Amino acid sequence: MSPPTSPILSVQPTRGLVDEKLKVVVESLPPGSPVTLHSLHHSEDEDYWEAFGHYVSDFRGMVSVSEDLSFGGTYTGKEDMGLLWSMRPVPGSRKGLRLRKMNVCSPMLHNISVYSGHVSEGFREQTPLTSVLVERWYMAPGVKRIDIMEKGVRGTLFIPPGPGPFPGLLDMWGGGGGLIEYRSALLASHGYVSLAMDYFNSQELESADLEFKYFETAFNIIKEHPQVIPDRVGMFGLSLGSLVTMHVAAESTIVKPRCCICVSGSHFYPNTFFCIAENNHHVWRDMWIHLLDDPSKKVDVGKINCPILLVNGKDDQNVPADECAEDIALLMNAAGNGHLLSRVLYPDTGHLIEPPYSPHFRASNFKAAGVATKTVMLLWGGQTKPHSDAQEDAWRKILSFLQHNLYSSTPPRAKL
Amino acid sequence: MDRKRCTLKLLVQPSRGLVDEMFIILVQKAPSGFQLTVHALHKCEDGHSWEAFGHYTADTIGTVNVSEDPSLGGTYSGVEQMGLLWSLRPVPGSKPGLRLRKMNVQIPMEVTISVYQGHQTEGFMDQVPLASVVVERWYMAPGVSRIPITEDRLSATLFLPPGPGPFPGLLDLWGGGGQLVEYRASLLASHGIASLALDYLTPKITMETRKMVDLQYFEKAYKILEQHPQVHGSSIGMLGLSLGTSITLKMAAYSEVMKLRCAVCISGSHVQPVDGSMEDILKHFNKNADRTRVSEENEFIWRDLLLPVPSDLAFKVDMGRLKCPLLVVVGEDDQNWPASESAMDMKEMMEQAGNSHLLTVLSYPNAGHLIEPPYTPHARASLFRSMATREKMMALWGGETAAHSLAQEDAWRKLLVFLRENLYSGTNPGTPSLSHL
Numbered sequence: 001m002s003p004p005t006s007p008i009l010s011v012q013p014t015r016g017l018v019d020e021k022l023k024v025v026v027e028s029l030p031p032g033s034p035v036t037l038h039s040l041h042h043s044e045d046e047d048y049w050e051a052f053g054h055y056v057s058d059f060r061g062m063v064s065v066s067e068d069l070s071f072g073g074t075y076t077g078k079e080d081m082g083l084l085w086s087m088r089p090v091p092g093s094r095k096g097l098r099l100r101k102m103n104v105c106s107p108m109l110h111n112i113s114v115y116s117g118h119v120s121e122g123f124r125e126q127t128p129l130t131s132v133l134v135e136r137w138y139m140a141p142g143v144k145r146i147d148i149m150e151k152g153v154r155g156t157l158f159i160p161p162g163p164g165p166f167p168g169l170l171d172m173w174g175g176g177g178g179l180i181e182y183r184s185a186l187l188a189s190h191g192y193v194s195l196a197m198d199y200f201n202s203q204e205l206e207s208a209d210l211e212f213k214y215f216e217t218a219f220n221i222i223k224e225h226p227q228v229i230p231d232r233v234g235m236f237g238l239s240l241g242s243l244v245t246m247h248v249a250a251e252s253t254i255v256k257p258r259c260c261i262c263v264s265g266s267h268f269y270p271n272t273f274f275c276i277a278e279n280n281h282h283v284w285r286d287m288w289i290h291l292l293d294d295p296s297k298k299v300d301v302g303k304i305n306c307p308i309l310l311v312n313g314k315d316d317q318n319v320p321a322d323e324c325a326e327d328i329a330l331l332m333n334a335a336g337n338g339h340l341l342s343r344v345l346y347p348d349t350g351h352l353i354e355p356p357y358s359p360h361f362r363a364s365n366f367k368a369a370g371v372a373t374k375t376v377m378l379l380w381g382g383q384t385k386p387h388s389d390a391q392e393d394a395w396r397k398i399l400s401f402l403q404h405n406l407y408s409s410t411p412p413r414a415k416l
Numbered sequence: 417m418d419r420k421r422c423t424l425k426l427l428v429q430p431s432r433g434l435v436d437e438m439f440i441i442l443v444q445k446a447p448s449g450f451q452l453t454v455h456a457l458h459k460c461e462d463g464h465s466w467e468a469f470g471h472y473t474a475d476t477i478g479t480v481n482v483s484e485d486p487s488l489g490g491t492y493s494g495v496e497q498m499g500l501l502w503s504l505r506p507v508p509g510s511k512p513g514l515r516l517r518k519m520n521v522q523i524p525m526e527v528t529i530s531v532y533q534g535h536q537t538e539g540f541m542d543q544v545p546l547a548s549v550v551v552e553r554w555y556m557a558p559g560v561s562r563i564p565i566t567e568d569r570l571s572a573t574l575f576l577p578p579g580p581g582p583f584p585g586l587l588d589l590w591g592g593g594g595q596l597v598e599y600r601a602s603l604l605a606s607h608g609i610a611s612l613a614l615d616y617l618t619p620k621i622t623m624e625t626r627k628m629v630d631l632q633y634f635e636k637a638y639k640i641l642e643q644h645p646q647v648h649g650s651s652i653g654m655l656g657l658s659l660g661t662s663i664t665l666k667m668a669a670y671s672e673v674m675k676l677r678c679a680v681c682i683s684g685s686h687v688q689p690v691d692g693s694m695e696d697i698l699k700h701f702n703k704n705a706d707r708t709r710v711s712e713e714n715e716f717i718w719r720d721l722l723l724p725v726p727s728d729l730a731f732k733v734d735m736g737r738l739k740c741p742l743l744v745v746v747g748e749d750d751q752n753w754p755a756s757e758s759a760m761d762m763k764e765m766m767e768q769a770g771n772s773h774l775l776t777v778l779s780y781p782n783a784g785h786l787i788e789p790p791y792t793p794h795a796r797a798s799l800f801r802s803m804a805t806r807e808k809m810m811a812l813w814g815g816e817t818a819a820h821s822l823a824q825e826d827a828w829r830k831l832l833v834f835l836r837e838n839l840y841s842g843t844n845p846g847t848p849s850l851s852h853l
Contacts, residue, residue, distance in 0.1 A: 161528075
């Protein structure tokens with residue numbers, strides 16, 4: 001008795017970095033047969049996320065996700081990474097979920113499966129024809145992770161493999177607080193010593209002498225690291241982190257970032273973030289004592305004297321990114337340093353512009369850092385497909401901006 | 417070059433791959449025409465260090481691409497995409513006779529790839545490289561399950577591919593060194609075949625009773641596979657290397673229990689006492705122990721112990737009884753077994769019996785005995801604990817490194833195609849041979 005022909009699914013690479021592309025190919029299907037390609041992820045928070053596409057095999061019995069079109073599912077058209085970026089919580093999940101990897105020392109696991117026919121629901125009740133497991137890593141092999149608790153600064157330092165020395169980055173997230181490591185881990189995998197900073201934990205900050213001394217200290221921790229090139233340290237911020245970045249770049253007499261990346265930030269000291277934490281206004285006052293003196297104050301961007309890249313989404317429902325970017329350009333041009341500014345603005349893209357291929361959430365549960373704030377459903381904005389395209393394009397531009405400014409911006413040396 | 421301002425970039429893709437996957441090594445932003453050495457360093461489970469290196473010259477835009485540019489010297493030369501792995505050898509000062517074998521397949525091999533300035537040949541450990549990255553090489557794909565098997569007094573490990581199955585199955589046998597060696601079975605499971613690595617020389621039962629296993633031991637292993645809910649019972653093959661070939665051919669030709677869909681025999685022979693037990697088989701090999709030769713470097717050559725291939729049918733497997741496709745892989749420089757001579761005789765027997773359409777022989781010039789999965793170091797000789805004398809002796813396996821590595825790469829690819837064709841598709845046994853490959 002001969003065995004039935006079962007289709008063969010191959011996914012390359014089975015162990016890759018989260019910003020690497022996947023090649024998904026199915027072979028040995030009957031020609032012209034409808035199949036569903038499905039990806040399933042079980043998150044650290046115990047939720048299930050899935051994505052799927054409807055395909056039809058060709059005359060050779062093959063489906064290639066990078067070449068063929070999806071006719072339905074969580075994404076359509078020719079989308080080589082659709083099985084990752086279009087993931088959403090499975091039906092019946094809790095509301096307002098956001099997918100974020102907290103433990104970067106282990107990979108994200110995705111089950112990629114092939115189902116017969118064009119299936120749209122009930123995947124768990126069916127047996128797929130075949131499936132493979134794919135690992136997606138934030139940390140390349142050899143990247144070192146070091147807990148930092150120094151001079152009042154709390155964070156995690158990621159160091160690329162090799163002798164170095166390397167350029168450095170101070171990496172800051174937004175008003176949600178906590179110590180979010182994944183972007184730093186990924187940046188270290190690209191050759192930058194990166195410090196993920198926890199700067200919104202009220203316990204620590206109440207006792208420290210606040211203001212931007214905290215950030216200057218953090219910056220210097222990187223700068224003084226034996227494996228860092230001292231004059232090649234930049235700053236990378238998202239949301240509130242952008243505001244901090246611009247502020248330090250403009251006002252610090254001690255710290256001179258080599259370049260700055262500001263994603264989804266505004267240069268107004270009070271921004272819409274602050275509105276939801278009315279109960280907790282006093283904590284933030286303590287933190288930003290100089291910054292909130294005048295609620296209408298803006299960062300004096302005319303004083304920034306390093307290259308700065310602004311990355312924004314036009315559909316950002318959290319900060320008025322478009323208007324801010326315009327205003328920053330005006331101010332910098334007026335001050336004569338407009339040549340340092342680059343900006344990209346993506347249509348139908350929301351606030352959370354993250355490393356590529358991670359799922360998009362138009363809104364999610366948000367609890368501002370600090371005591372006694374309630375969890376609200378915060379609208380971030382963006383439509384999934386354009387937002388995902390923006391993440392992919394932005395990341396590429398960010399890496400190239402960093403490469404240009406931190407790795408190779410000195411004039412070429414004379415030949416040896 | 418001022419290291420503080422060095423902008424040289426080193427990239428290896430993929431940074432985490434399977435052992436049989438190729439990688440791309442790219443050096444960029446070196447000065448134009450810069451001379452550099454790309455170096456690989458691996459510390460194995462036994463604590464020994466292995467290294468390989470190639471000498472390159474960057475082009476006008478400061479790039480070296482190991483898959484396209486020739487190595488001008490080192491442990492390999494010419495355009496060799498995977499040279500940094502297959503030409504790995506123990507670092508100077510290591511003890512002689514080492515062989516690299518991964519015993520714990522659940523964690524990867526870690527290889528550090530570095531770039532050094534200039535064309536260097538030694539003293540790498542005393543220098544700081546210009547750049548280096550770490551690469552992981554895995555014998556197990558994500559999702560492969562590793563299941564120790566102890567029922568029926570077997571010493572075995574089953575590797576199941578990820579997914580619902582059912583999968584074709586494979587019995588995986590190594591040779592006279594014994595032990596439970598898992599890495600080939602785990603790699604085959606990573607390719608979709610439920611594979612059972614079987615220890616048949618040093619299993620728990622032999623260590624306890626001091627008796628060798630009987631032939632039912634192998635049939636029990638087959639049954640475990642056949643009855644497994646995730647294995648396709650009618651799609652089971654067998655793969656043996658060296659002594660494992662003897663068992664594979666015996667089972668394929670004579671077992672009433674095993675209905676093999678296909679068989680692969682690497683570096684072995686069909687010469688054995690036909691009705692013999694394990695003990696009889698080993699005794700037969702040792703009968704001619706006086707034919708052992710010793711090389712100039714005091715390495716033992718055992719290939720003559722089974723020569724000449726007998727014409728007496730009591731001492732070789734009746735190849736005419738085979739009913740399934742058979743892939744035979746031999747190295748023409750095999751100094752341990754007379755694999756080439758045996759393959760020729762097997763072919764003759766099958767031609768006479770009328771079943772030679774089942775046979776494919778892959779014969780590799782300058783390849784030795786240990787034809788293993790690709791991109792792993794070649795051991796021309798190594799310390800081997802002989803089952804007969806129980807002493808550790810330096811065995812000469814044979815093979816010239818570059819040719820042997822090429823043979824491993826080609827044989828593995830063809831082996832995977834052979835297994836996929838015979839175990840996966842709905843074709844019946846007895847399809848035309850794949851000798852056109």
